[in-house]
Amino acid sequence: MKRLLSVHEAPILIFTLLVIVLFSLVTPDFLQLDNFRLILDQNISMFIVAIGMTMVILLGGMDLSVGSVLAVTATSVGIFLNHGMPPWVAAMLGIGIGVLCGMVNGYFIAYRKIPDIIVTLATMYIFRGIAVGISGGTWMNNFPPGFRFFGQGTFLGISFPLLVAILLIAIFVYLLLYSRAGRRIYAVGGNSSAAKLAGINAARTKFMVYVFTGMLVGIASVIFAAKVGSVQASTAGNSLSFEVMAAVLIGGGSIFGGVGTIAGTMLGVLFMGIVKNGLIIAKVSPFWVDAATGFLIILAIVINTLQRARQSKRKDGDLI
């Protein structure tokens, strides 16, 4: 039992189970297989974006611009499709645009050494403005049926977006745990100067992480556009950055960098999804959802700080 509790993801797992029990008691509609499928289905984009955000937070950074990158990518995919481009090409180009946005973020953060919060705050507004500009302020819809496959199709009996998400999660879990590039991210996030002395190119690692994040957001936005069927540039992914950030922190990621796992983050996303879904099913006003998200962010940072205090006490003894 003690060994079970010392697993990194144990607190979030317990929290998730508690919330499930709570909502099952409040309303009978909650504990249904269909409802769980719905929760998974609604949060596919968040799962994918959260992989990238986990890596960014592992570096001790933060990316506020993911929602705007999602808007830019989804809008441009919509434009490509409306100009009669084949769905696959449009999707690939969209992912390319996501990579490009990530490169802009990464260039300023890694090579110009501007704090990530300032860069992504600025690009959050820049990308959003560009998205609305190229869309001309109208809704993007009328996607061809071939494109809908990315969001609603099934492959071997499993929904296609879920398959993509599982594949991406598997790839990035492997990369973070077993590849050199992944271990470098943990090293730079844990102790940047030590990593530098060990010969790791910290700037390049940072740059790569932001590029990967851009790519993941690109993939997420293709799925988002195909699933929703219509994209409005000014609101698409509006609160995505904050929600994903909350999910990573709830999932045990440390804002100070170096600590966190993709498995924990995925549980965090699930937790957020369950809370949102439960609040709506329990017929609480939808306005409470935002308030709850903010409260969860603060709760996450409180837990984060407590954990850090406990760990540093264990390391330093009780002298301080």
Place this chain on the structure above:
Amino acid sequence: MRVWIDRLPLALRTNKLIVQLLLLLFILVLFSFLSPYFLSVTNFMNVLNQMVEVGLIAIPMTLIIISGAMDLSVGSILAFSAVAMGVGFENGLNIWLCVLIGLFTGLVCGAINGYLIARHRMQAIVVTIGMLVMLRGLVYVMNEGRPISGFPDSFYFLGQQYIAGIPFNAIVLVILFLIANFFMNKTRFGSYVYGIGNNEEVVRYSGISVTRIRFILFMLSGLFSAIAGVFLVSRLASAEATSGTNIELDVITATLIGGTHIFGGRGSLTGTFVGLLIIVFLRNGLNLLGVSVLYQAVILGALLLLAVSNKKFSGE
């Protein structure tokens, strides 16, 4: 770029205030040529009237950034206290009592920020992002997103009255800037703020309570956001749930263009005031040219990146 900077006279390279004033002059001249409506007393007074909210919040934001932290929750605190004031008024309370309620709400929000950040040493950015999302949600919970209006005429004095041709709220702003500038330059409190930004440990070992200073700074931020909220409601004659959205972009850009260093320790309120003028005249000029608000956000975002990435400009 480097060569170009090196060729400038020495005075220009060392005194960033002159660079900022030149930039301001450039914007003024540029828009005077581009728009026939820009260069007029009416328009300038209009700009002064509109810059008050951003300016009020920029005062504590400058101090907080100098002390090495950041407050992203200002826009939501503004809306929260504005709507709290409006809800109080709807329930039949006296308007000036409601103003006090609004200010108190802002103070409490700031105190929550300060308690978590200063007392428990949590990351300022994450805490204030949490407050940003939560308070905006609570604003909608409080009044379900509908605007509150119908305030008495005496209340509109704050945001709409002109004294000797100058807007009353701009006079208040300038006075508050002068007071804050005095406190930053002439009192121990100001030195402590600079000290915390430069080396927090040394300040602590000098026997000064860093916790208390930080706590006061975030309380001030909450209070000034609430004052900005009151002035905004008075100017627009309605308390809306969306008010103050994205105001942190303007505030932070004004502060950073004004030469305050993003890592703390350096900066001045004079610089922030010039940065503020640059931002508001830029926005006003773009408005007169009919540039959409979203493109303005793009331009401001680019300006923010430029201000921070150009090391000469930010005084490194």
